[in-house]
Amino acid sequence: MSFLEYAPAPESRAILSLRGDYGLFIDGEFVDGRGTPFQTISPASEEKIAMIGNANAADVDDAVAAARRAYDRTWSKMSGRDRGKYLFRIARLVQERSRELAVAESLDNGKPIKESRDVDVPLVAAWFFYYAGWADKLDHAGLGADPRSLGVAAQVIPWNFPLLMLAWKIAPALAAGNTVVLKPAETTPLSALIFAEILQQADLPPGVVNIITGAGDTGAALVSHEGVDKVAFTGSTAVGRAIAKQIAGTDKKVTLELGGKAANIVFDDAPIDQAIEGIVNGIFFNQGHVCCAGSRLLVQENIHDEVVERLKLRLSTLRLGDPLDKNTDIGAINSKEQLERIRELSDVGVAEGAERWSAPCVIPENGFWYAPTIFTNVQTSSRIAREEIFGPVLSVLTFRTPAEAIAKANNTPYGLSAGIWTDKGSRILAVADQLRAGVIWANTFNRFDPSSPFGGYKESGYGREGGRHGLAAYLAPTPIGQAASRQRVAAPATAKPIETADAAPKRSRRSAQRRSASAPKKGTAK
Amino acid sequence: MTQTTTESQVITMPGPVSADPVSAGTALVTARERALAVLGGEPDDATLRRYLHGIAGVDAVGLEQRAAALATRSIKTTSKQWALDRIISLIDLTTLEGADTPGKVRSLVAKAVSPDTTDATVPRVAAVCVYGDMVPYALDALGDAHGDPDDGLISIAAVATAFPSGRSSLEIKLADTAEAVAAGADEIDMVIDRGAFLAGRYGLVFDQIAAVKEACRRPDGTSASLKVILETGELVTYDNVRRASWLSILAGGDFIKTSTGKVQPAATLPVTLLMLEVVRDWHLATGQRIGVKPAGGIRASKDAIRYLVTVAETAGEEWLQPHLFRFGASSLLNDVLLQRQKMTTGHYSGADYVTID
Numbered sequence: 001m002s003f004l005e006y007a008p009a010p011e012s013r014a015i016l017s018l019r020g021d022y023g024l025f026i027d028g029e030f031v032d033g034r035g036t037p038f039q040t041i042s043p044a045s046e047e048k049i050a051m052i053g054n055a056n057a058a059d060v061d062d063a064v065a066a067a068r069r070a071y072d073r074t075w076s077k078m079s080g081r082d083r084g085k086y087l088f089r090i091a092r093l094v095q096e097r098s099r100e101l102a103v104a105e106s107l108d109n110g111k112p113i114k115e116s117r118d119v120d121v122p123l124v125a126a127w128f129f130y131y132a133g134w135a136d137k138l139d140h141a142g143l144g145a146d147p148r149s150l151g152v153a154a155q156v157i158p159w160n161f162p163l164l165m166l167a168w169k170i171a172p173a174l175a176a177g178n179t180v181v182l183k184p185a186e187t188t189p190l191s192a193l194i195f196a197e198i199l200q201q202a203d204l205p206p207g208v209v210n211i212i213t214g215a216g217d218t219g220a221a222l223v224s225h226e227g228v229d230k231v232a233f234t235g236s237t238a239v240g241r242a243i244a245k246q247i248a249g250t251d252k253k254v255t256l257e258l259g260g261k262a263a264n265i266v267f268d269d270a271p272i273d274q275a276i277e278g279i280v281n282g283i284f285f286n287q288g289h290v291c292c293a294g295s296r297l298l299v300q301e302n303i304h305d306e307v308v309e310r311l312k313l314r315l316s317t318l319r320l321g322d323p324l325d326k327n328t329d330i331g332a333i334n335s336k337e338q339l340e341r342i343r344e345l346s347d348v349g350v351a352e353g354a355e356r357w358s359a360p361c362v363i364p365e366n367g368f369w370y371a372p373t374i375f376t377n378v379q380t381s382s383r384i385a386r387e388e389i390f391g392p393v394l395s396v397l398t399f400r401t402p403a404e405a406i407a408k409a410n411n412t413p414y415g416l417s418a419g420i421w422t423d424k425g426s427r428i429l430a431v432a433d434q435l436r437a438g439v440i441w442a443n444t445f446n447r448f449d450p451s452s453p454f455g456g457y458k459e460s461g462y463g464r465e466g467g468r469h470g471l472a473a474y475l476a477p478t479p480i481g482q483a484a485s486r487q488r489v490a491a492p493a494t495a496k497p498i499e500t501a502d503a504a505p506k507r508s509r510r511s512a513q514r515r516s517a518s519a520p521k522k523g524t525a526k
Numbered sequence: 527m528t529q530t531t532t533e534s535q536v537i538t539m540p541g542p543v544s545a546d547p548v549s550a551g552t553a554l555v556t557a558r559e560r561a562l563a564v565l566g567g568e569p570d571d572a573t574l575r576r577y578l579h580g581i582a583g584v585d586a587v588g589l590e591q592r593a594a595a596l597a598t599r600s601i602k603t604t605s606k607q608w609a610l611d612r613i614i615s616l617i618d619l620t621t622l623e624g625a626d627t628p629g630k631v632r633s634l635v636a637k638a639v640s641p642d643t644t645d646a647t648v649p650r651v652a653a654v655c656v657y658g659d660m661v662p663y664a665l666d667a668l669g670d671a672h673g674d675p676d677d678g679l680i681s682i683a684a685v686a687t688a689f690p691s692g693r694s695s696l697e698i699k700l701a702d703t704a705e706a707v708a709a710g711a712d713e714i715d716m717v718i719d720r721g722a723f724l725a726g727r728y729g730l731v732f733d734q735i736a737a738v739k740e741a742c743r744r745p746d747g748t749s750a751s752l753k754v755i756l757e758t759g760e761l762v763t764y765d766n767v768r769r770a771s772w773l774s775i776l777a778g779g780d781f782i783k784t785s786t787g788k789v790q791p792a793a794t795l796p797v798t799l800l801m802l803e804v805v806r807d808w809h810l811a812t813g814q815r816i817g818v819k820p821a822g823g824i825r826a827s828k829d830a831i832r833y834l835v836t837v838a839e840t841a842g843e844e845w846l847q848p849h850l851f852r853f854g855a856s857s858l859l860n861d862v863l864l865q866r867q868k869m870t871t872g873h874y875s876g877a878d879y880v881t882i883d
Binding site: 002003004005006007008009114118269270271272273274275277278317326327423443444 | 582583584585587588589591592598599600601602603604605606608609612803834838839843846
């Protein structure tokens with residue numbers, strides 16, 4: 001028997017109590033969507049998990065209207081201290097239900113349970129804790145005294161870190177006093193809907209957070225809705241560009257966090273064993289479904305062969321398989337479409353003359369899988385060195401001098417992240433200074449912290465998420481002379497104890513009758 | 527790593543090592559020739575310094591992250607059963623007290639031979655580890671059970687060279703070693719001169735290890751296996767540990783060992799991971815397999831399993847055998863026995879259901 005073929009150690013799914021179908025979370029309750037419901041599946045087995053409601057334009061109207069009501073009546077008037085209490089409560093509930101969330105995330109997304117358990121969910125809690133602390137300290141956010149919230153935020157998030165992206169979006173928005181309509185990705189709605197249950201558990205006032213599920217048209221209807229004051233999007237550059245066009249000419253504020261093609265630069269004096277780990281973590285973390293993934297390895301020419309050799313040895317020990325097994329390193333590709341795109345670009349790489357090497361993994365029969373792959377002999381002009389593959393595919397390029405490394409690293413339409421590996425501190429600072437990337441890691445990769453701003457240059461988007469900078473995306477400075485009057489308005493709500501803040505009457509599950517009754521509410525949004 | 531392919535071409539190995547990984551100790555002349563070939567010069571302070579400081583550095587944060595990631599492996603059911611038995615067969619059951627008596631050593635040996643008298647399926651440990659003057663008592667107590675762990679027998683390891691501090695003249699260290707070997711020790715656990723290492727006198731440390739290696743020879747031409755204790759708790763930085771590991775291997779050590787157990791911190795997972803990376807690189811460069819022995823502070827089965835995972839995923843699964851990996855431990859054995867009982871019966875018993883030695 002081989003010890004390395006560790007016996008199966010599956011995380012139990014018993015902790016999940018999933019429903020057969022999920023509606024939309026609007027005004028604090030689950031309601032049926034009026035579009036055609038869709039199935040969410042496990043990408044590891046193609047097994048059906050649940051039916052998910054589909055929001056049409058009328059549902060979007062309802063959600064935005066609910067968010068507007070909650071903004072006007074409750075959330076914008078509540079003191080920062082009380083908003084913070086709700087956020088702390090949500091953070092604690094996320095921690096309490098962390099196993100459940102991790103299992104749901106791995107089931108729906110295909111990422112290994114060790115990542116959802118040790119990275120995604122703890123960071124989600126950290127994000128809520130961090131911004132909970134900011135809620136009553138907005139005067140110190142660098143925007144002057146008493147900054148204003150923006151209103152209703154429309155947030156559209158991707159499928160690679162479903163719950164974490166939700167936290168990145170919702171936590172700062174709520175801390176700043178905005179209300180939210182969030183649309184999770186079509187393939188990964190599950191954890192957001194469990195999060196909606198957490199919001200109910202936390203007694204968050206109805207309408208402060210609304211979660212509507214659907215495909216691209218739902219997202220388009222949401223961001224273009226006239227009742228929306230702020231648009232935040234994380235996803236592909238193509239969709240981001242479409243959103244920017246859609247909202248051009250409106251007064252909506254926007255932050256876009258888009259694609260990337262990060263350079264991971266390894267100098268010949270790098271701590272080599274840790275650099276190899278960092279390269280692996282940089283591109284194979286979350287199956288490479290990471291916008292800031294270190295997908296272009298720039299390695300100094302004199303250590304190229306050694307690095308590639310060691311990389312191949314290391315990749316041969318990666319364990320691909322059941323995302324719910326605690327020993328799985330590489331999970332499933334999130335969808336068939338994504339798998340096809342990875343395959344297509346990978347074949348392009350071969351056609352362009354690059355050498356492909358894939359780790360010797362046994363690929364499961366069902367589901368969507370792609371073995372960790374590295375390309376050597378890649379030219380800077382290759383498509384696999386230019387385009388975001390968004391999968392477990394690494395392109396290896398070489399450089400001779402720091403200047404060449406910097407030039408090659410910056411020679412991309414993107415500018416989200418970069419990595420530098422060297423034992424020489426002065427070189428880290430000198431190179432980082434000249435890289436045009438929003439996040440630069442030195443002797444590490446893919447590390448996140450709520451206090452650190454994250455965002456890109458060029459086609460990687462604009463605006464920052466995380467840290468004090470992340471608050472600025474959801475706040476506007478109070479015009480000169482209005483600060484004092486605004487504070488007086490806010491005064492009565494500050495005295496309102498948290499227990500009664502959500503005293504709005506409970507509604508029952510919406511019936512067909514209510515549905516038609518809610519239709520005239522259209523247009524009352526703004 | 528600065529090991530290049532040219533080095534492995536220069537070195538002519540005495541036959542395929544993989545076929546005979548159990549050869550107790552490398553011949554000294556081979557070790558010296560190999561060192562000369564790798565270093566490209568006499569092993570003096572300057573040459574060794576150039577070589578050891580040319581090895582890529584260690585990023586402490588990254589190393590500790592990797593060790594922490596390995597520690598999250600979930601070893602269950604059949605894998606756990608295998609791991610528990612393997613841990614037992616890799617233990618150097620140790621007593622290194624000033625208060626040791628022949629009776630204590632006999633008790634230790636009895637425990638080594640049959641760790642759990644209620645269960646005949648429990649394997650024997652790899653070796654007993656004692657002070658040099660206790661070797662005759664261990665030999666006597668072992669009787670027929672004395673021999674190579676690969677044959678299901680138990681070796682005798684003796685600490686030597688003014689253990690644990692190493693503060694003594696070379697003559698005394700060599701005499702200490704020779705005496706233990708003459709008394710019947712199969713393995714010698716020596717300490718390096720940490721003071722000399724930290725002062726940059728790498729040549730002196732090299733010469734001492736080489737000389738002790740020579741003192742491990744028996745009249746019949748065979749040699750006791752040499753474990754070189756780095757005492758990582760006194761070297762402090764990971765860069766130092768890596769350099770000391772290379773130095774010890776270059777000088778002819780058959781095993782590199784973390785600690786005496788008398789200095790804190792003793793064995794840690796990151797330090798052991800680092801030393802495993804060194805032996806892996808040495809194997810890639812020269813084809814020779816060197817053993818690793820974490821010692822001190824490993825008390826729980828859970829921790830020991832993490833070490834097995836680290837060995838298997840770093841150096842390779844073939845390292846999980848008594849001539850390439852050992853645990854220097856005493857209380858670990860009883861915890862493994864408790865876990866083993868639990869896997870058999872489904873219930874946890876207690877400390878009174880395993881014997882103290």
